[in-house]
């Protein structure tokens with residue numbers, strides 16, 4: 001039996017938001033999943049728009065929830081049925097951020113509520129939407145600013161409260177605000193030439209011919225995208241694997257490690273593979289890279305990408321990076337550890353809401369186990385990079401101190417050609433990039449060795 005039914009745009013967005021929130025999926029994967037059941041001539045257009053909705057709703061979640069909570073008086077949006085809560089978020093977003101006429105925004109979500117719930121819930125949502133429409137956000141924010149300045153920043157710029165406190169502690173008030181602002185700006189794209197197939201000058205010329213204006217960066221094989229007519233992922237060279245999209249700071253890691261052709265390299269948290277692929281290119285496909293990750297799905301995606309990029313010296317291993325051992329040992333190790341992702345808010349706004357202090361505490365213990373394990377896998381004289389896309393000192397400098405004091409690793413002096421230095425007593429020997437200062441993900445790199 002074949003069945004056809006209509007799905008509204010609001011339903012698709014609400015479904016994707018459920019996957020992002022309840023299952024901690026990235027916006028991209030959540031939309032891939034929900035669009036599997038969407039057909040029709042407007043599918044691609046709807047997909048682009050749905051992506052913009054999910055991305056922006058996740059980015060502005062604290063502000064959107066502030067509006068809804070203010071009109072709920074007493075209870076919070078988190079107390080509602082999650083699907084209903086997401087419909088309210090969509091409605092609020094449309095009225096206050098997209099300036100959709102309130103009657104249209106309300107009507108579109110009421111239709112879904114009637115279909116998925118019941119008449120009394122539709123009445124309830126209708127009344128709430130009227131209050132949301134009338135709600136004076138600016139006035140309410142002024143009041144909040146007088147009462148609790150940190151909470152005000154957290155709502156106004158839509159960041160977790162802990163992040164706001166952390167940023168002020170690191171930078172002082174004014175610069176912290178600059179960081180929050182920069183996290184809310186549109187994503188900056190960088191492309192890395194796949195030197196197995198081309199070089200950066202040829203890539204630059206090709207992009208120019210195709211209407212993409214770029215600038216050189218401090219990372220030799222990486223270009224900054226300034227302007228484009230067509231998204232770079234639609235260009236032939238992208239489809240042929242001649243370049244990849246990779247953040248500037250992320251693409252610095254392999255250069256700091258500097259793996260050489262013929263060496264044995266281990267990547268302990270490899271998927272989705274940006275740094276493994278980069279290392280393979282620097283090694284000119286010679287030697288061996290063992291790429292470990294505990295996500296099978298992500299490893300499978302790496303396999304596809306490797307074919308496209310012409311990479312032949314990588315062995316994928318589905319294992320736990322805290323315990324994976326290989327008797328032969330390695331000359332170099334990349335440990336790009338799982339982390340709070342607090343440096344990637346501009347790129348992945350949904351991660352702002354995925355990490356509690358408790359969860360970050362558990363991640364730090366995984367990072368430390370991985371550092372211990374990296375040491376065990378490193379040959380005497382071997383070198384490694386420890387990197388994260390976290391802004392936090394406990395995931396970065398404190399872990400480096402742990403690696404020195406408790407694991408036996410040493411810091412290797414490295415002449416970082418750009419970026420900032422870090423904090424604590426190891427601060428002058430480590431690398432930090434910041435979204436507001438360097439126009440890329442906030443990032444940490446330390447080079448260490450076993451001697």
Ligand SMILES: C[S@@+](CC[C@H](N)C(=O)[O-])C[C@H]1O[C@@H](n2cnc3c(N)ncnc32)[C@H](O)[C@@H]1O
Pocket residue numbers: 250268269270271272273274275276292293294295298319320321322336337338339366
């Ligand atoms: C920051 S990402 C790595 C990004 C990757 N290095 C790149 O450049 O594309 C962290 C990765 O660690 C993996 N991971 C988390 N815990 C792990 C563990 N215990 N063992 C191995 N991999 C783990 C996750 O699946 C995720 O792919």
